[in-house]
Amino acid sequence: MSASIELDGVGKRYGAFTAVREVRLTIAAGEFLTLLGPSGCGKTTLLRMIAGFEAPTTGRILLGGEDITGIPPHRRPVNQVFQGYALFPHLSVRGNVAFGLRMRGVPPAELGRRVDDALALVSLEGLGERFPHELSGGQRQRVAVARAVVCRPQVLLLDEPFSALDAKLRQAMRAELQALQRRLGMTFVLVTHDQDEALALSDRIAVVNAGALEQVGPPREIYHRPATDFVADFVGHANLLPAERIGGSAGRIAVRLAGGLELDVPAERWPAGRGATRAVVRPEQVVLRPWRGEERPAGRALVTAVEFRGDREHLQVALREGGGLTLTAVHPGGEGDAADFAVGAEVAIGIPADHLWFLPGG
Amino acid sequence: MTPEPVARDPGARPGTLAWLLLAPLLAWLALFVVVPALLLLGCSLGERDEFGQVLWGFSLENYARLLDPVYLRIFLRSLGFAALTTGLCLLIGYPVAYHLARAAPRVRELLLLLVMVPFWTSFLVRTYAWMAILREEGLLNALVAWLQPAWAPLGLLYTPAAVVTGLVYSYLPFLILPVYASVEKLDGALIEAAHDLGAGPWRVFPTVILPLTLPGIAAGVTLVFVPAVAMFAVTDLLGGARVPLIGNVIQNQFLQARDWPFGAALGVALLGLFLVSQLVLRALRPRGALRG
Numbered sequence: 001m002s003a004s005i006e007l008d009g010v011g012k013r014y015g016a017f018t019a020v021r022e023v024r025l026t027i028a029a030g031e032f033l034t035l036l037g038p039s040g041c042g043k044t045t046l047l048r049m050i051a052g053f054e055a056p057t058t059g060r061i062l063l064g065g066e067d068i069t070g071i072p073p074h075r076r077p078v079n080q081v082f083q084g085y086a087l088f089p090h091l092s093v094r095g096n097v098a099f100g101l102r103m104r105g106v107p108p109a110e111l112g113r114r115v116d117d118a119l120a121l122v123s124l125e126g127l128g129e130r131f132p133h134e135l136s137g138g139q140r141q142r143v144a145v146a147r148a149v150v151c152r153p154q155v156l157l158l159d160e161p162f163s164a165l166d167a168k169l170r171q172a173m174r175a176e177l178q179a180l181q182r183r184l185g186m187t188f189v190l191v192t193h194d195q196d197e198a199l200a201l202s203d204r205i206a207v208v209n210a211g212a213l214e215q216v217g218p219p220r221e222i223y224h225r226p227a228t229d230f231v232a233d234f235v236g237h238a239n240l241l242p243a244e245r246i247g248g249s250a251g252r253i254a255v256r257l258a259g260g261l262e263l264d265v266p267a268e269r270w271p272a273g274r275g276a277t278r279a280v281v282r283p284e285q286v287v288l289r290p291w292r293g294e295e296r297p298a299g300r301a302l303v304t305a306v307e308f309r310g311d312r313e314h315l316q317v318a319l320r321e322g323g324g325l326t327l328t329a330v331h332p333g334g335e336g337d338a339a340d341f342a343v344g345a346e347v348a349i350g351i352p353a354d355h356l357w358f359l360p361g362g
Numbered sequence: 363m364t365p366e367p368v369a370r371d372p373g374a375r376p377g378t379l380a381w382l383l384l385a386p387l388l389a390w391l392a393l394f395v396v397v398p399a400l401l402l403l404g405c406s407l408g409e410r411d412e413f414g415q416v417l418w419g420f421s422l423e424n425y426a427r428l429l430d431p432v433y434l435r436i437f438l439r440s441l442g443f444a445a446l447t448t449g450l451c452l453l454i455g456y457p458v459a460y461h462l463a464r465a466a467p468r469v470r471e472l473l474l475l476l477v478m479v480p481f482w483t484s485f486l487v488r489t490y491a492w493m494a495i496l497r498e499e500g501l502l503n504a505l506v507a508w509l510q511p512a513w514a515p516l517g518l519l520y521t522p523a524a525v526v527t528g529l530v531y532s533y534l535p536f537l538i539l540p541v542y543a544s545v546e547k548l549d550g551a552l553i554e555a556a557h558d559l560g561a562g563p564w565r566v567f568p569t570v571i572l573p574l575t576l577p578g579i580a581a582g583v584t585l586v587f588v589p590a591v592a593m594f595a596v597t598d599l600l601g602g603a604r605v606p607l608i609g610n611v612i613q614n615q616f617l618q619a620r621d622w623p624f625g626a627a628l629g630v631a632l633l634g635l636f637l638v639s640q641l642v643l644r645a646l647r648p649r650g651a652l653r654g
Contacts, residue, residue, distance in 0.1 A: 053554055073557045080558050086551035090573045099569070103560035151559065 002187045003064030003077075003154035004029045005050060010059035012045050012211075019045045021211045022058060027155075029064070032181050032188045036198040037208035038234065046208070047157050047191045052076050063154060074103070079148035080157040084164055085140050087132040093119070093143050094128040100151040118150035121180070138169050145180070155187040162197060174200060195235045199223065207231050225357050232280045232359065239281040239327045243358060245270065255279070255358075259319035259327075261299050263353040271360040280357045283314065286329035290337075291346035301327070303345045308333060317347060399633070406626035414620030424627035433611070433628070440608035443522070444590035447529040448537075451586050452579070454530070455537035459578075460571075462538070463545035474542075477535050489528055489599050496524050496600070520602035528596040533589065537582035544578025545571075580643060588636055608632060 005027040012020040020042040027033045035043040048054040050061060052073030060069045068076055079100070087096050097118050101111045119125050122142035132140060141161060148156055161177070162170045178201050181188045192198055198205045199219045207214040207222065207230070215227040226232035229240055247254035252264045257279055271277055291300060304326065305316040313333045319325045327349065331341055341347065376384070406424055409417045427433070462473050480488060495501045496518040503515040518524055548571065556570045557563075594609030603610060608628065615625030 051558060053557075072562075073554070074560050074562050078558075080555075082551050082555055082558075084551065086549065086555040088552060088555070088570060088574075099556070099561075100559035103556075103565060103569075147559070 002029045002185055004031075004062075005155055005187065005189070006060075006062040006065075007046070007050075008060045008062060010046070010049060010056045010061060012042070012049060012054060013057045018211055020049070020056075023213055025206060025213060025216065027187060027189060029187055030185045032178075032190070032201060032203045034190045034192060034198040034202040034205045035208055036192060036195060036205050036235070039193055041208045042211040043191045043193075043208045044159060047080075047159055047189065050155070050189065051078055051080050051157055077154045078157060079151050079153035079155075080159060081141075081144045081148050081161045083160040085132075085144040087140060087143055087147070089132055091131075092128065093124065093130050093132070093135070096132070096143055097128075097147045097150050099147065104151070114150055118146040121149065122146045122176075137165050138173055141165065141173055142176075145177070149180075149184065149186070153186070155189060156181075158188065158190045160192055161190070162192070162194070170197075177201065199235070205235075207234065209234070224355075226280060226359070228361055229278065229359055237283050237328055239283065239286070240359070241279045241281055241325070241327075242276065243279040244276045245274070257351070258323075259299050259325050260321040261349075261351060263351065263356065265353045265356055265358075269356065270358050277358050277360070280359060281327065281351055283328045283330040285351055285355065286317075286327055287350040287352070288315065288317070288329055288331050288341060289348045289350070290340040291348045299349045301347050301349050303341055303343050303347060306341065306343055313341070315341060317349060319349075402626045402629050402633075405623055406630045408623045410621050410623050414622070416622050424624045425631070427624060428627060428631055436606060436608055436611055437631075439605070440591050443526060443529065443607060444587050446526055447533060447590045448583055448587045450526065450530045451534050451537040452583065455534050455582065456541055456579070459538045459541035460545050460575075463542050463548075477538055480535065485532065486595065486599075488532070489596055492524070492528050492531065492600060493519060496527070519600065520604055522601070522605055525597050525601040525605060525607075528600040529590050529593060532593075532596060533586040536585040536589075540581035540585065541575060541578040544575040544581075548574050584640070584643075591635075592632060 005025075007023050007025045009022045009024060010020065011018070011022045023046065035046055037043045045054060049056050052068075052071060056069065060067050062068065063076070063078070088099065091099065094115055097115045098111055101114060106114065115128070116125075119128055122145055124139065124142050124146065127135070127139065132143065135143065141164070144161070158177075162173060165173060174197060190197075190201065199222075202219055204216060204218055205222045206216045209230050215222060215231045217225075222231060222235055226235065226238070229238075232238040232240060242258040244256050245253055246256050246262070248267065251267050253267050253270045254262065255265050255270070256262050300320040301317040302320070303315055304318050307314040311333055313331045315329045315331055317327050317329055319327065329349065339345075404418065405416055407421060408419050409421060409423070411417055458477075462470060462477070465473060493500075497503070498515050498517060498519070500519070502518060506513055506516065552570055552574065553566055556566045561569055591607075592609040592612070594607070594613045597603070597605065597607045597610055601607075606614075612625050612628045612632075615621045615628065619625075
């Protein structure tokens with residue numbers, strides 16, 4: 001009951017503006033795929049083309065191997081959870097959930113049973129007679145999910161389903177949605193601009209930028225091995241440091257980073273055949289110690305800003321020999337050593353060589 | 363959801379400033395609505411002497427006269443004409459309002475202007491224009507003669523059809539504007555959601571669009587039906603007083619027959635009818651929160 005989706009050169013132009021440029025992507029049956037990108041990148045247009053609300057200017061969309069490009073939305077076995085939920089205000093919760101079944105002419109007895117099942121699935125038993133305006137944000141989201149999955153779609157599309165919720169609730173609903181997807185084994189395609197959401201939920205993430213796919217892969221790969229500087233910068237925070245190959249032997253490559261740090265890195269992490277590129281240094285990879293004289297391999301830096309976040313602190317450190325280069329570092333937010341890492345303190349920075357990633361594209 | 367601004371308690375009493383700002387409206391309502399309505403009610407309970415002067419008193423005789431089949435028939439006919447007018451306005455006006463609200467902003471502004479343009483001319487002038495169109499030697503018959511020279515000129519003016527045409531023409535904007543407002547407020551995502559859930563183009567209308575634009579329809583229907591029942595100018599000019607409606611009868615009682623008390627009783631009866639119908643409509647209002 002769940003099916004694969006294949007985007008075969010799908011593109012969308014509005015006059016002179018290209019919203020999506022010839023995207024090729026296969027989403028496996030039962031997979032949880034997230035389209036992640038900034039607003040205006042074309043991710044929503046992609047989703048709307050899968051739902052059938054927009055017709056692609058080029059390419060085909062295949063569902064379970066069948067071409068559905070020309071099929072109108074009301075005949076596609078695909079349902080959507082809308083941004084802001086788009087619940088029908090004149091219908092009760094039951095009326096909303098039953099809507100799709102009514103349109104399909106499901107007989108009353110079966111309809112009642114399936115609506116009950118769907119409400120139970122999202123723990124809304126007993127709220128069937130309420131109206132949307134009598135529900136909390138989280139309950140509304142559940143109604144939207146129940147209304148879509150009750151139709152047993154082959155693919156469920158979710159357009160920013162958490163954007164109307166506050167932070168605490170967002171966490172809880174995220175976990176619920178993931179559990180639901182596992183239980184139903186349904187193909188989920190989620191659109192979001194929130195990288196935390198994408199990393200936490202997805203089997204694979206497709207990072208979209210300017211109407212094209214920048215990188216498609218599992219969350220860990222997207223985070224630890226970004227393909228482009230856009231991905232490195234959009235997913236999590238990244239310090240992009242110019243890096244230069246200065247030698248190498250026996251499976252390792254000697255690299256000098258801007259700011260003077262010299263490291264021996266595994267050869268497989270360095271893009272083959274390149275003399276220089278940029279290193280992706282995640283803030284949590286930067287190891288900070290109070291400066292106690294000359295040490296190697298460590299750079300000398302000055303703390304210029306501290307942002308306290310409770311469980312951790314974000315520090316801006318300016319490298320001594322980096323021509324004004326500033327790094328962002330994350331440090332546990334304990335009380336004991338706060339003075340050692342206050343603004344104006346001198347620190348030694350280290351970067352473990354084995355897990356450093358270098359951009360293949362430069 | 364972003365935290366909503368603190369909502370004012372809708373039951374809160376207005377402050378001094380609010381009363382000051384409301385004062386002109388309240389004075390206007392009192393002077394020109396409440397006082398005349400009370401005068402009308404008082405007058406309807408009186409009698410008239412042989413010179414047409416009102417003798418104040420308390421008698422229900424005028425209301426007893428209302429039960430005369432002649433007046434009942436006129437009442438029913440008026441309601442029938444108004445209902446037909448309202449139905450036609452709805453049939454013509456709803457699609458116009460719907461497409462108006464869904465048109466591109468620039469087109470929409472132009473079309474809205476076109477809906478309003480008739481208001482720039484006096485209502486009477488517009489009704490006389492219809493006489494010029496519908497007359498035996500009028501524009502419409504000239505057109506017919508040009509297309510089909512064999513046809514005899516059609517007798518259009520001074521018929522019930524002419525009256526209904528005039529009424530529909532006059533009141534159409536009053537239906538279009540409130541329906542337009544409610545369609546404009548309709549969230550396009552709801553229509554998409556209905557499509558997504560399997561509703562084809564024809565099923566979206568009765569299941570989603572119609573119920574959500576009901577407040578606009580109710581407002582428009584009221585704005586057309588109520589004045590259409592009591593209209594007398596259009597019926598006089600286009601109907602030639604051949605099919606008197608309640609508005610004409612009331613006008614006659616005041617101006618020709620000089621029987622103010624009976625005219626007042628007719629007016630009060632009409633007012634009571636509207637009040638009852640509004641209360642019924644209110645009681646029938648559905649429970650779901652309609653955005654309107």
